[in-house]
Amino acid sequence: MKTKYILLFTIPILFSLNSKAQNLSSTQGNTSLGIGVGLPYGGIGLKINHNIKDHLSLFGGLGYNTLGLGANFGMNYIFPTEKTTEFFLTAMLGYNAVINIENIPEYQNTYYGLSIGPGIKLNSRRYEERYWDLGLLLPFRSSNYRNDLEALENNPNITIESKPFPVQIFVGYNIPISSRK
Structure with a gap:
């Protein structure tokens, strides 16, 4: 199982070692604001991304996660x-799971942990520094989440479809809010 994850992360590295050019959206000092869905966007929300070095960025996302405020x-x-x-x-790091059974407060909770994964940036050819990002994430969910989910599955009054x-x-979708060319 671990071999699959190692290959998932090392094969793209090998293909990219000979490349030298860079896209402007990946240049040090650039900051972008994105709107989207998924964990980096806090659920359904916004993400601010800042390139601290060429090809290395930090981001924060804030949004609605079906139960309340989601942040990563x-x-x-x-x-x-x-x-x-x-x-x-x-x-x-941040929220990576939600259980929200309406009208049952003990089954309404947001869970936090680490999530990792690959993605792609589709840079606009028409508008400099604008891009779509999409990807997959593997959330490492907490034991509290797993225990609560198991309790739900064992509850005869609740059906999980x-x-x-x-x-x-x-x-x-991300647009530049400041850039260094």
Whole structure:
């Protein structure tokens, strides 16, 4: 199982080692504001991304997660490329699961932990420094979440129609709010 994850993260690194050019959205000092859905955007919300170095950015997301305020912060490593599409790896801390059974307060909770995964940036050819980002995240969910989910599954008064997905998807559109060319 661990071999799959190692390959998932090392193969893109090997393909990107010979690339030298960079996209402006990945340049040190650039800051962008994005709107989207998924963990980096706090659920349904906004994300601010700042490139602290070329190809390395920090971000914070704030949004609505079906129960209330969702927040995450993390970093992206963007692999250098000459193409308009860039591959990146992300890691973040913050909310990564929600249980929200209406009218049952003991089954309404937000859970926090680490989430990691790959993504791609689709840089605009028409508008400099604007891009779509999308990706997959593997959330490392807490034992509290797993225990609460198991209690739900064992509760005869509650029917769970589908189990939560083991991976999360995110997508958002980002525009520059400051840049250093």
